Amino acid sequence: MKIIVVDDDPLVCQSLRLLLSRESDMEVIAIASDGEEAIQRCAEELPDIMLMDIRMPGMDGIQATRQIKQRWPQVTIMMLTTFQDEQNIRLALLAGAAGYMLKSTQVTSMAQQLRTLASGTSVVDVNVLKTLTTPEQDDLSGLTPRETDILELVALGCSNKEIAEQLFISEGTVRNTLSIILDKLELRDRTQLAIHYWRRS
Known part of the structure; x- marks a missing residue:
């Protein structure tokens, strides 16, 4: 070996x-x-x-x-x-x-x-x-399906451009949606979003 x-x-x-x-x-x-x-x-x-x-x-x-x-x-x-x-x-x-x-x-x-x-x-x-x-309990139920899709791709390390291409939307829409997700989850940046996603149940 x-x-x-x-x-x-x-x-x-x-x-x-x-x-x-x-x-x-x-x-x-x-x-x-x-x-x-x-x-x-x-x-x-x-x-x-x-x-x-x-x-x-x-x-x-x-x-x-x-x-x-x-x-x-x-x-x-x-x-x-x-x-x-x-x-x-x-x-x-x-x-x-x-x-x-x-x-x-x-x-x-x-x-x-x-x-x-x-x-x-x-x-x-x-x-x-x-x-x-035994993961930590974090609730994503307040997000729409599209917001959840974008959050998942952020957690996988995708850039705004890559997210836009995969979901067939504009980069501007990705940026705006990310701002909404950050507000809803009361988080500061993409890193915190990724950590929040992976800690969910």
């Missing part, structure tokens, strides 16, 4: 390379420190699995995952992170990650989960699963 480790902490990369290479069926063939380098290493090495951190300088792990899965859908990506908030989990899985594992995972358990992932079964840490199954 060929693995690429992606993390902006060199110590994490080297530790994982050392520990996973002790497994007879695993080989860490490359490391990367950000999303752009991860894409480059993937193109050069074409691994079986990528262990991907989420928060990194420049291109983050979720953006990198989305691009890698678009170009090399056969590459399996496991998110490896300290963050288990619902927004990051859902965005990572939507981007194409097949698993979500915490850095606190024991190496022996990590190796077994990677084998499970390689067999075609998705893997989500039990603590992460609890986060997904």
Whole structure:
């Protein structure tokens, strides 16, 4: 099993390379420190699995995952992170990650989960699963269907232009509707809108 480790902490990369290479069926063939380098290493090495951190300088792990899965859908990506908030989990899985594992995972358990992932079964840490199954209660019932559609596309990271193209409306209409949504939900900006959306029940 060929693995690429992606993390902006060199110590994490080297530790994982050392520990996973002790497994007879695993080989860490490359490391990367950000999303752009991860894409480059993937193109050069074409691994079986990528262990991907989420928060990194420049291109983050979720953006990198989305691009890698678009170009090399056969590459399996496991998110490896300290963050288990619902927004990051859902965005990572939507981007194409097949698993979500915490850095606190024991190496022996990590190796077994990677084998499970390689067999075609998705893997989500039990603590992460609890986060997904007990979300915060946020009500969107006050929004119209069109407002809800726009909010969902904002949460997926779409620009006003992309939203307009997908919904066949003008960018001006998107901007005006976003202002209405912000007023209704008493939120400040697009980031808060995205977080609000992913925390809903």
